[in-house]
Amino acid sequence: xxxxxxxxxxxxxxxxxxxxxxxxxxxxxxxxxxxxxxxxxxxxxxxxxxxxxxxxxxxxxxxxxxxxxxxxxxxxxxxxxxxxxxxxxxxxxxxxxxxxxxxxxxxxxxxxxxxxxxxxxxxxxxxxxxxxxxxxxxxxxxxxxxxxxxxxxxxxxxxxxxxxxxxxxxxxxxxxxxxxxxxxxxxxxxxxxxxxxxxxxxxxxxxxxxxxxxxxxxxxxxxxxxxxxxxxxxxxxxxxxxxxxxxxxxxxxxxxxxxxxxxxxxxxxxxxxxxxxxxxxxxxxxxxxxxxxxxxxxxxxxxxxxxxxxxxxxxxxxxxxxxxxxxxxxxxxxxxxxxxxxxxxxxxxxxxxxxxxxxxxxxxxxxxxxxxxxxxxxxxxxxxxxxxxxxxxxxxx
Numbered sequence: 001x002x003x004x005x006x007x008x009x010x011x012x013x014x015x016x017x018x019x020x021x022x023x024x025x026x027x028x029x030x031x032x033x034x035x036x037x038x039x040x041x042x043x044x045x046x047x048x049x050x051x052x053x054x055x056x057x058x059x060x061x062x063x064x065x066x067x068x069x070x071x072x073x074x075x076x077x078x079x080x081x082x083x084x085x086x087x088x089x090x091x092x093x094x095x096x097x098x099x100x101x102x103x104x105x106x107x108x109x110x111x112x113x114x115x116x117x118x119x120x121x122x123x124x125x126x127x128x129x130x131x132x133x134x135x136x137x138x139x140x141x142x143x144x145x146x147x148x149x150x151x152x153x154x155x156x157x158x159x160x161x162x163x164x165x166x167x168x169x170x171x172x173x174x175x176x177x178x179x180x181x182x183x184x185x186x187x188x189x190x191x192x193x194x195x196x197x198x199x200x201x202x203x204x205x206x207x208x209x210x211x212x213x214x215x216x217x218x219x220x221x222x223x224x225x226x227x228x229x230x231x232x233x234x235x236x237x238x239x240x241x242x243x244x245x246x247x248x249x250x251x252x253x254x255x256x257x258x259x260x261x262x263x264x265x266x267x268x269x270x271x272x273x274x275x276x277x278x279x280x281x282x283x284x285x286x287x288x289x290x291x292x293x294x295x296x297x298x299x300x301x302x303x304x305x306x307x308x309x310x311x312x313x314x315x316x317x318x319x320x321x322x323x324x325x326x327x328x329x330x331x332x333x334x335x336x337x338x339x340x341x342x343x344x345x346x347x348x349x350x351x352x353x354x355x356x357x358x359x360x361x362x363x364x365x366x367x368x369x370x371x372x373x374x375x376x377x378x379x380x381x382x383x384x385x386x387x388x389x390x391x392x393x394x395x396x397x
Contacts (some may be wrong), residue, residue: 198336
């Protein structure tokens with residue numbers, strides 16, 4: 001049985017055999033994965049020890065105290081938060097063994113090829129087509145289509161991809177899920193400049209891209225079922241990230257409040273107190289949600305967390321700009337850059353205000369998430385949908 005004492009012993013053994021000061025970063029991360037200390041709740045041999053998820057903190061604390069390198073989780077968040085749990089649940093043994101180790105060490109960055117120009121909020125309406133070559137089982141798939149709002153596509157080695165494999169079926173039932181090599185011929189990545197001036201998002205065009213059937217995840221036509229696992233994990237990873245008190249967007253705001261007393265007014269004070277309390281409630285709710293994950297897969301509760309995350313970020317960043325007055329209108333850099341990660345707290349107030357506008361769109365729009373909470377958490381009657389049993393090819397687009 002793996003307990004906290006056993007994990008501490010294994011972690012110290014790792015540190016003894018691979019001293020962080022004398023071991024290259026990648027070599028150390030590989031050794032950590034092979035020791036089962038990457039994500040302890042994963043199966044043995046896949047970076048884990050079949051231990052309770054809650055014991056990961058024991059390992060992390062020992063490694064942090066020793067100055068060991070981490071895997072830069074913010075840079076590889078799509079792989080860690082979306083691709084990995086989906087591959088673990090639906091992948092074959094060969095897929096798990098091939099992809100999970102370099103994913104966790106950060107040697108292979110992942111992106112998400114889901115949204116399309118005509119299928120964002122209504123993702124199941126996607127039109128990217130995958131046709132099996134020769135129509136025979138086991139043959140390669142030829143993929144054509146366009147994806148949009150693809151974070152990290154300019155850095156990614158692999159992608160999780162949804163494509164329509166049977167237009168004769170209703171939209172949710174004719175989709176399959178693939179693992180796509182972003183270096184393959186036929187893939188073009190174009191920067192998509194945002195209101196911040198940066199291009200962390202991309203458009204991705206797929207022209208006769210060949211994907212082997214061995215890179216299909218789950219059964220043919222069950223892509224939506226597999227994608228739901230990805231989406232639920234995505235919303236938890238966006239809205240339920242572990243933060244210290246006054247972590248996230250509330251931190252810079254309260255820092256400015258304490259350091260600049262000349263900016264304070266009674267009205268701003270009341271609004272700040274309200275947002276501080278709401279941010280702390282959201283942080284503690286996220287902690288409770290992570291504890292619930294120990295018992296199994298994430299549920300629709302993650303949608304509620306992501307809703308709160310988006311609303312709070314927009315209200316907090318708006319108050320920060322208002323508190324700073326004219327200073328809040330300044331913006332440090334409009335240069336087109338293609339960053340490796342989104343840095344909310346390391347930039348100025350103007351950047352936070354503009355970037356937060358995307359929080360209510362990415363990872364599922366707030367409108368869609370409200371429907372999920374209403375139907376799957378509160379048990380309210382679903383909205384009427386007259387396209388559930390109509391073949392995708394017959395839908396108006």
